[in-house]
Amino acid sequence: MNPSSILKSIYQHPQLNSAASEEIIKAHKKVFFKKGEIILKEGQQSNAYYCMESGLARAFAVNSAGKDITTSFFSPGNVVIEVASLFLRVPTEENIEAVTACECWKIDFSDFQALFEKIQGFSEWGRTWMTNSLLENKLRSLHMITDSAKERYLRLQKEQPLIIQQAPLKQIATYLGVTDTSLSRIRNEVAKEH
Amino acid sequence: MNPSSILKSIYQHPQLNSAASEEIIKAHKKVFFKKGEIILKEGQQSNAYYCMESGLARAFAVNSAGKDITTSFFSPGNVVIEVASLFLRVPTEENIEAVTACECWKIDFSDFQALFEKIQGFSEWGRTWMTNSLLENKLRSLHMITDSAKERYLRLQKEQPLIIQQAPLKQIATYLGVTDTSLSRIRNEVAKEH
DNA sequence: TGAATTTCTTGCCCTATGACAAGCGTAATT
DNA sequence: AATTACGCTTGTCATAGGGCAAGAAATTCA
Numbered sequence: 001m002n003p004s005s006i007l008k009s010i011y012q013h014p015q016l017n018s019a020a021s022e023e024i025i026k027a028h029k030k031v032f033f034k035k036g037e038i039i040l041k042e043g044q045q046s047n048a049y050y051c052m053e054s055g056l057a058r059a060f061a062v063n064s065a066g067k068d069i070t071t072s073f074f075s076p077g078n079v080v081i082e083v084a085s086l087f088l089r090v091p092t093e094e095n096i097e098a099v100t101a102c103e104c105w106k107i108d109f110s111d112f113q114a115l116f117e118k119i120q121g122f123s124e125w126g127r128t129w130m131t132n133s134l135l136e137n138k139l140r141s142l143h144m145i146t147d148s149a150k151e152r153y154l155r156l157q158k159e160q161p162l163i164i165q166q167a168p169l170k171q172i173a174t175y176l177g178v179t180d181t182s183l184s185r186i187r188n189e190v191a192k193e194h
Numbered sequence: 195m196n197p198s199s200i201l202k203s204i205y206q207h208p209q210l211n212s213a214a215s216e217e218i219i220k221a222h223k224k225v226f227f228k229k230g231e232i233i234l235k236e237g238q239q240s241n242a243y244y245c246m247e248s249g250l251a252r253a254f255a256v257n258s259a260g261k262d263i264t265t266s267f268f269s270p271g272n273v274v275i276e277v278a279s280l281f282l283r284v285p286t287e288e289n290i291e292a293v294t295a296c297e298c299w300k301i302d303f304s305d306f307q308a309l310f311e312k313i314q315g316f317s318e319w320g321r322t323w324m325t326n327s328l329l330e331n332k333l334r335s336l337h338m339i340t341d342s343a344k345e346r347y348l349r350l351q352k353e354q355p356l357i358i359q360q361a362p363l364k365q366i367a368t369y370l371g372v373t374d375t376s377l378s379r380i381r382n383e384v385a386k387e388h
Numbered sequence: 389t390g391a392a393t394t395t396c397t398t399g400c401c402c403t404a405t406g407a408c409a410a411g412c413g414t415a416a417t418t
Numbered sequence: 419a420a421t422t423a424c425g426c427t428t429g430t431c432a433t434a435g436g437g438c439a440a441g442a443a444a445t446t447c448a
Contacts, residue, residue: 069340088326134277134327146263
């Protein structure tokens with residue numbers, strides 16, 4: 001199976017030459033998930049991560065009241081991963097689920113770890129990836145504080161329109177930190193304004 | 195100047211032996227900041243990070259309305275760092291400020307980078323540190339969504355009492371995502387309940 | 389196809405929190 | 419001591435968004 005341009009773009013980095021990124025890419029295998037399929041379940045230990053080729057997935061946490069809160073969405077070009085469980089080698093407290101049918105490139109932790117130590121520049125690649133994740137997360141917290149529900153919705157619509165189109169309202173609502181009722185009203189209001 | 199036990203504990207990691215951590219620690223120099231002093235200013239590029247020995251610092255972002263929002267606090271044992279600017283080599287969009295007088299161990303990026311490539315296991319140390327930061331940030335977003343203002347205050351009080359004691363109310367308020375007025379009322383209410 | 393189930397919308401009312409403004413205590417400045 | 423400044427509290431009122439429940443619409447399944 002040929003590696004896709006998406007997979008190549010994920011491993012694009014100033015400190016990874018083409019031989020290195022090719023070797024990394026070779027360690028990935030194509031896998032598929034059906035709509036609704038659980039990719040990682042709370043309590044399990046994560047032993048791999050996935051590069052998203054097509055489809056949409058989400059991570060969610062279940063709070064004490066049994067309510068599920070979407071904590072992130074994974075679109076094509078994103079790395080589908082539960083960082084804490086994978087790198088700290090502990091059971092995950094989150095779930096990852098395929099929102100639509102997904103096509104992914106899987107790499108096992110043991111293969112990743114071997115390449116991480118072997119390949120010059122792979123740790124810098126990882127550091128850059130982590131840095132960007134951290135940045136995104138910080139922005140998410142910040143917007144949660146400074147922006148209204150409507151502003152958060154509009155930002156998501158602008159920056160990640162595919163999520164709005166593909167995920168059910170309830171999942172988007174918990175991701176934005178509002179109830180589904182409120183999001184429905186916001187959506188209505190936005191539609192009225194054209 | 196002798197490295198402190200705090201500094202040693204920061205560089206404690208299964209994949210760093212004592213010779214390695216000692217070499218890393220040697221690259222740090224003691225620096226002091228006065229109360230209110232700016233450690234990193236928006237627009238600058240970060241070229242170092244600091245291990246907090248004593249005192250309290252905070253990072254804050256200034257939004258378009260000119261309002262400052264505390265995005266994190268740094269206590270003894272924490273690493274005072276603006277990850278995005280330091281690792282992506284870009285100007286920072288955040289400020290870091292000493293809330294009280296601070297005593298820190300500084301390491302320059304160039305020294306860090308040289309050790310990162312030289313020392314076996316240092317990249318795993320960094321990955322673990324990043325993983326924990328990411329985890330903390332995700333929890334912060336999650337609690338912002340699931341918990342009430344009062345619950346967020348009580349959690350901070352329980353988990354980081356020094357912040358409550360040392361930082362002015364307004365800074366804590368923006369960190370928790372409430373107005374200073376509301377936080378004052380919450381505090382009053384909590385005091386009444388003993 | 390029709391029944392069952394899930395998802396989304398809407399109405400009504402309520403509560404937590406925000407906006408603004410005034411007051412108060414403490415500490416530094418003269 | 420009076421003055422200013424700062425940080426915190428409190429009052430009044432306004433409002434975004436939540437809780438709950440009834441439908442409507444869409445999807446799934448038998």
